[in-house]
Amino acid sequence: MLVKDIMTRHPIMAASDTPVTEVQSIMSQNGIRHLPVVGDGKRLQGLITRQRLALKADELGSLNVWEITRHISQLRAGQIMLKRAQVITVTPNRTVERAAALLTDYKISGLPVVEEEIVVGIITETDLLRAFQIMLGLPMSGVRVTVRMPNRKGEFNKLSSVIAQNGWGVTGMGSFPTPRNPGKYDLVLKIPDVSVDEVQEALSSIPDQTIVDIRAAV
């Protein structure tokens, strides 16, 4: 799973001379929070986020309504955008978790995806959260089971051989070290076309592993 697999390709973009009024309507009408500003053949020049649209009081001569409207109508995307040097970007071949780390590290919510300075897509929190859902098999129905196992080699093999014996498939999977039980891992599996009881019976026979949660889920 790389950035290029889950990013939004062909994102909505603006040019640096697009009026800010238009930028505003583009962002609100399409429900987007990040608008890359490009020029010269889709080359990234900057990024506009919702916060950039907020008026900066110190740039205004007065708080007169007419003054504000005049000021806004003259603003261009290039004036309010975050300049290229300040925009954090990612390349399409980074891993998804790297992209997620960038988001959390910088406390931002989206990254333009650039390839040699050309914008090829955008990846946002929404994309990552959707990827997370799909990773755990949300769109498909099946039995969702959480198995707690010790952190040592060969444990997963035991589990997978049981699944293989029963001829089951797996549509979603994730593993998490459990912070409250050091040395243990929780493994979440989504198994389609089986019943809860079947899974319960088959998995509970594995030594050292316990089922902490099992449910039929969609």
Place this chain on the structure above:
Amino acid sequence: MTVAQPVLAASRPPSRLRKLWNSISIVFQSRIGTAGLVVVAFWVIIAFVSLFWTPYPPNSSLFVQNLPHNSTNWLGTDHLGRDELSRLMQGTQVILLKTRLPGENRIAIPGGVAIWGVLGSLLLGSVLGLNAGYRGGWWDQVIMQVLDALIAFPVIVLYLVIIAALGQGDLVVIFAITITGAPGVARLVRGLTLDIKTRDYIRAAETRGESKAFIMYREILPNARGPLLVDAMLRVGYAIFAIGTLGFLGLGLPPPDPDWGNMVNEARRNIFINQWAVIFPSLAIASLVIGLNLFADGLREEITRYQK
């Protein structure tokens, strides 16, 4: 099991005149064409009027020589004291309305020298062009080489050669116009033929085993008439121009009928006394030629639009 069709009153096929009018009347769609038509129509009407009435007898020296325009002689008089307007009016006849046959008894046939000359070049050019285009091969090579050689001659030289060889006379001028016009028409027809002969309806005629002549004259030629009509209009203009030139050189249509080119030529000698006698016939030639050109342009514009 035929399906009932709405029975319409058996519609009569439109008459030929009607068809001709239909194809001419599209000219009114174009402003340029209408303007040209008005100019041409003006001269044609003048020509018809001159058959029955001119202000004064055109060949009688009734007035003072070299008068400028005045209330008696609207366009003045020439170096022999003849009425310029009457002569100008009469001058349209030889171009557009009548051709005088040689001989003592002064027989004239309808259709002016310019008209017959162009019809002649259309006829000769079409025959050559159709044969070259449809038959191809050696026919094409030989016909086009000869015509190209003809085109290579300057037109005026060709005229002079023909008239020098055959003497003056209306028929000779017609012949000269025919010979000089035919190569151009032939090229045009050949081009159209090369295009039309690839159509499926020509294949259909061939699969019926039709003769080559039938295919050329009945299947191909009618479809070339649009461009040919336009070309003919232009050529009438050139022919009038050529007649004017020949008249100016003193080799044009023989007297007694006045000829515009000849009028210019004679008036030229007195140009410092009476420049008007040069200007009016020149204007007459120019306006008729331009009128025909505009008309042809409008026709071409509308015909091509019509075909789309």
Place this chain on the structure above:
Amino acid sequence: MASEITYGHTGPVLKLEDVAIAYKVRGGEIEAVQNVSFEINRGESHGIVGESGCGKSTVAWAIVNFLGANGYVKRGSVKFLGQELVGKRGEDLRRLRGDQIAMVYQDPMQALNPSMRLGDQLKEVLTVHRGLSNAEAEKRAIEMLERVYMPDAANVMKRFPHQISGGQQQRVVIAMALLNNPALLIMDEPTTALDVTVEAAVLDLIAELRREFDTAIMYITHNLGVVARVCTKVGVMYAGEMVERGTVEQIFKHPQHPYTQGLMRCVPKLGADKASSMLYPIRGRVPPPNSRPIGCIFGPRCDYARERCRLERPQPRIMSNGVEVRCHFAEEIDPAQWQPHEDIELPTVHEVAPGEPLLKIEHLKKYYEVSGTTLKDLLGLTPKRYVKAVEDATFTVRQGRTLGVVGESGCGKSTLIKTIIGLENSTDGKAEFMGFDITGDISSRDLAVIKELQMVFQNPDSTMNPSYTVGQQIARPMLRFKTVPKKQVRQEVIKLLQAMRLGENYMDRLPRQLSGGEKQRVGIARALASHPNLVLCDEPVSALDVSVQAAILNLLLDLQSKLGTTMVFIAHDLSVVRFFSDDVAVMYLGQIMEIGPADAIYAPPYHPYTEALLSAVPIPDPTAEQKHIRLEGSVPSALDPPSGCRFHTRCPRRHLAPEEGAVCATQIPPWQEIGNGHKIFCHIPQEILRTFEPVISIKEKDESHVS
């Protein structure tokens, strides 16, 4: 099948709402397109189907602002990537669309500069738009050419457009369009001019690229089969309106608008024949834009029309299965209950027992001499070279039967027909028609033979002489062959016109006053005027819209069964040939590869070429399973055809032949008799040929299982 998982932003790339497009003309304006709405998402290909003149290309031109000086978007909104395009001016539009929309046309030469090397044209896109260095651009361009499976990409870069084949040109155009990674790709009949095997490869490519680049594709075509193969959603347009829109599966399985249903009934299914199935043309014709009815636009031609349909224009409604339909009574219409309207013409077909052999062709050859351009050639010092257009054709057509000839362009099928009819003389071989020798051209034939051999042409616009009335043109063969006394010619012409289902009032019309279908009817009438014994049809329906095509096929069938005319029928559409013919010959590069009864050709054992052809045919049924066989490379030149079996260079089954296919290159294959007149020209033993699976299998899905 689980719904396709989509990542990323789900807003549409292109969204049209209630768009009306008008052209200003002399004395008013014409609304070519009315109230069209649809949207296309990333990675989705949306088909727009409809017959000619329904406004599908106009919609595309409106999006890219190519409407010309007199066209404009009159109402509605066109949103591209969330931004309104209507009402914006030049520079703004260019910035918005910029390099984000690309267009691919039917004719690739429209997009390629004939005087520039392909590589330079491809590189230009990158160096001008992107400012890449020349070397970098070259690398990218070659990569992209390889992405579109261009063989020998580096070499193609150095060539000029005319030096590669049509299918390859279209690939270059697609590569060029994709170089900028556009958000929207508009394709206007991109495969219509291509042969079926090439078309199949291009369609595969389009489907693949859509997924990989997440490009939104707007795919305009008249071919229902193509839509079924490449599109996820489809909108059906009729007379400037979108009458039905939904997923491909829904539209093809449960068409709800009467027009869509009518279209489906017009196309012969691959494998359907005239004895067991029927084509139902849609009655009437498309109203011209300035005289559309006030009520439902399809009302006058609809079999279900009621009072309300005449008075009120239906608005699009979303049906229970998610399909948008513009019909008042869509719920009540059950296509299974449909009965043909009494106005439509249906042929009566009865199986004809093979009669006496009428046309016997044996080892017929037609070579054209090619003159070289070098000095040596001019002096005649080099050996003469020939284009071998037809090589060794042998077949017999019996009285009352129809022989279909199929093959890709340049396979020699047209030359074969021209030789039979006498437009060309044959080079070698025997050809006998009704006992007369017809190896010479038409000038060497007797009028009695000419009269019995007539032809129907492909292009309705050039089949009739524009200068003569319908009556004159039909009368001409009668006068020429003196089949009818002069006084009765008029009566006879009227009779013939009525047989063509054209009224007497057509007598004095000129060709330009007729529609394409009517012209074709007159063309058929002219061919039949001399009561010929054998009629050669050269693609008589390929230039017509499907509903007209159905009517013409029905007419031909009806006439054939009434008059007992024998026919040779050329077409590139395999379903039409199957439907229409009793026997079929498959040609490749001047050589007949397989010949036999139609049902035998379309079922195993196949010749490998027939198999490849059949697997390339786009089928208007998204549930049909088709074998995936694609031919590599392009058809070799007929100037220098491959030795041995002419197909060996591209044969996908060559390894099955003796000696791993080595014989194919050296020896001319034998004619293998399969039985019942079915013969295959191949080295592969028929025992192996018989083991081939059928190319197409229609999966009959159980309804209850799907829900």
